[in-house]
Amino acid sequence: MKSYVDFEIALTPAESGRFFLKARGPRGEEGDGELLLPDADPQIQALLTRLRLLDVDEATLVQLGRALFDALFNGAVRDVYVRCRGALASDEGLRLRLNIPPSAVSAALLPWEFLYDPDRGPLSLLDAPVVRHLPQPDRIPPLTAPLPLRVLLTAAQTPPPTAVERELTAVQSALERFGDQVATTVEPHLTATILQNRLREGYHIWHFVGHGGFTSDGATACLLFEDDLGDPEPVSALQLGIMLDRSNLRLVVLDACSTGQLATDPMRSIAPALIRAQIPAVVAMQFQVPEEATCAFARAFYHALADAFPIDFCVTEGRRAVMNITGLGRADWGIPVIYTRTEDGRLFNPPTAPPPSSVAAVTARSVGTGMQALEHLIQAGSDVREAVIAFRADLHAVARQIDMLADYKDVHDQLHSLQFHCYNPIVIDMRRLPDDDLAWESIANYDVTLQSIVRDLDQIVRRGRLPASELSWVNDVQSAQVDIAGSIDAGDLKLLKKAVRLLNRALTTQPSLINARLSTTARTLRLASLVEGMTAVRDRLASTGYDAARVSQIELGVTALATLSASLASLVDDHDRWQIIDLELRRIEQFIDQDITELELSWPEVHQRVAPFYLENAEPWGAALKNDADKLTSALEAADPTRVRQFFRRFRRQAGERFFRVDIELKRVCDELRLIGESLTSVLKVLTV
Known part of the structure; x- marks a missing residue:
């Protein structure tokens, strides 16, 4: 279309x-x-x-x-x-x-x-x-925005838990299709102050993930942001409209329940209030939104947007993606609504040439191009074949290790989703039983996510690339899913508790084991040997009169592979260090509301682990993390429990956000390596001909 x-x-x-x-x-x-x-x-x-x-x-x-x-x-x-x-x-x-x-x-x-x-x-x-x-007396605001698009991607992590990180990742991944024609800023713990400050920076798109609802009298809609302590802070439709009035925003996407639902006075509803604030287009949700539907919608919506389709078509593509996951018989595909007063739904005019890919994709593509050039030269001369055969063992080893690394990262991500998008919210809702029958409806939503996780884990098991003994716990997760579905059908709390125990057993032992195996596989990946072998081939080709263009492609591939090898080593090291810090902060967090003693005893060691990160980094996040660490240290020295809790939560959010960033970047490198693994397999096939 x-x-x-x-x-x-x-x-x-x-x-x-x-x-x-x-x-x-x-x-x-x-x-x-x-x-x-x-x-x-x-x-x-x-x-x-x-x-x-x-x-x-x-x-x-x-x-x-x-x-x-x-x-x-x-x-x-x-x-x-x-x-x-x-x-x-x-x-x-x-x-x-x-x-x-x-x-x-x-x-x-x-x-x-x-x-x-x-x-x-x-x-x-x-x-x-x-x-x-929604007719308004003011002039119709323009929708078209200049490139590069500036996107403010935000979330508020308020109860009940939602798949915030999952959707943030899905949107970021979809936006990568823009290449350098998009600049994205992520705020995973949105407060009203943060939004006010960010709006002055001139963003074109604001995407919000979180919760919405109405005041107790049902008269006014609101979004739930976070306050400085991380607690829910309702922001009314009127307040939000004032904040966004005549801002630079062209498009607002609200992944929050009831943001498209109308109050008795439409102008006290979220979407209409933003239209009155001269936002050209608003995509919102008119009912409660299941988590698996929101990720599918967001991913397909931004994929279509990156291809320069009108936002109307982007919404349709999002609906179709939801339909393909949940089926035509569920209402999920009809939950998004779009408000706009503009005549044309096109957000931007596409550039005359396709935008370049991200740096990460360029690295993988450069290696792939170099490998393709190597394939051609292998077929062109026996001496090239001999040079490559000399490091064929490294080719085989790296290809196998890349497959294992990718599978370990997939398992790592599934365990993360299992913990935060299934187990934790199910445990919270289980506490409401048997007094609150509505808790079963919430648990049923999480069961749909669990079914998806079970399917993904089963695919990993079927690949057969990881030792079966390391994945035997998947049987517990499968059994738990069956029991949860049965408990929902029968309203059987005892069966539900049995399933939760099975999930707890897997989550207590497996994340640290899988993370250790992921790190070990990444550390032992023989990329350096592969770089050395390809460098030797390149040097040999440069002096024998082969096609200069193909030799140059191999040169670029060698450089890209060396860059990727260094990046992977650094990321794995950072990931391991942040993992230790994150686990320690989670442990402290369990006691912080009752007693700050555990924090007082643990803070010197935690501080010692964190300090090198911000001392070695000049980026804004480093300064922000140092500022929060200093304030927490001062509050502990002053023995002020209220401010200790306040600054701990701020520090905890900052540290968690940084670990989240490192985790996303490691996943991107693993995705790059998948592509490189395909290129290595192709070269190996040519060698066997």
Whole structure:
């Protein structure tokens, strides 16, 4: 889909719960109609209630979508719609722009994203995205932003736990497609002060991961940020609108429950409040959002955005990705809503040439190109083959070690997800049982994530590259998943506790073991020997009259491989050091609310481990970490428990963020190595011909 044309339907409130409709097509087609809201029908009311509880199936969604479609598209409005669809070019889509004024709250509350055309299917999943247009007296703000795009990627880690790191990683990975045409800043513990300060820096996109909701009276929507102590701090729709008013932001993506849901006064709702603040486009969520759906949506949305598609199409791609994971019968794909007043949904004009890849990808590609050149030269001369055969053992060893390293990193990541996205929240919800039956619904959501983890672990086991004895614990995780599913079906708390014990057994022993094996494999990776062998080949080729261009490619490959080898060694060392610090801080964190004695006793050793990191680093994070460490030291010396806890939590967040960064970078290097491993395998195949 290259472009969209607008099919606008404007609603005007009339008497007795009716609305006048005026439809306008892209080529001047017009038609009038009348809308009687279908929610007056008891059967539709029941369907809407089931939708809000996410208790639906495919037949239910089709029935509800048909009712919404028939109510909106009737008489002359339907005739205009049919004519407009028939006039579309092959590369056009029909953007359904619903112009709903603030006074038409009852109409705006309906989930129009589930519109189902009986002749085509669910429109939001096809080439007819549903866009909510909130009329405003101010001029329409421009959506188009200059390159490079500046992205502010934020999260607030407030209860209940969410897969914050997982989604931050997914978005960062998707944004890499922009190459150097994007500049990303990450704030994993967002406070109102941090947002206010960051907005002055001129970002184009703000992405938020966290929780949303309403005040106790249900009148005002809010986002939950963190305060200086890491506790939840509600920020109302009005406050947020004031903060963002006439900022440089072009697009806001809110991965937080109910940010697209309307209050009685729409301007006290998050998304409409941001539209009033002159944000050109807002993507928000109208119900509770399952975690597996949010990551899939964000990844596909930003992939499409990086390819310069209109944001309408990006949302559609996100919906389709969610559908492919959760199925058409779950309502997850219809949860995102998009508000915009702009005429064109294109965020930026693509550069004339494709943007260059990230530095990490360039390194892997340079090595791969060098290996391809080596393949050609092996086929061109026997002396080249002989030179490469001389270090074939290193080729074999590195290829095998890269496969093992990649698998250990995959297991490492799955254990991390198991701990923070399944086990921890399940334990929290389990404490609410048996008094609170709603806890079973939350546990059911985490069970879906656990099923995904089990599938991924099973794939790793089936590859057979890691010793079976090191993965025997996967059987415990599989058994736990089966028991959790059974406990949910039967409401069996005893069975649930049994499953939690199995998960706890795996999580108590395996993360440190897998991390040690990952580090050992990375440290023993024979990249240096491979660099030495390729250097010898390069030197031999330079003096024998071979194709200069291919010899140059091998030269670049050798340099890139040496850079990667040094980077891996440094990252593994940093990762191990931060791992020790992180484990110690987690241990202290368990006691900090009851007693600061454990921190007092442990701080000198922790401080000694952390200090080299910020003393050797001139980046802003180093100065921030040192500042928090100094304040915590002063608070301990002053024996001030309140300030000790305050500065410990600040230091803990800073240190955790740095470890998170190192972990992400190590994962990127492992992904690079996967690509290089493929190139090595290809060279080895040529040698056997």
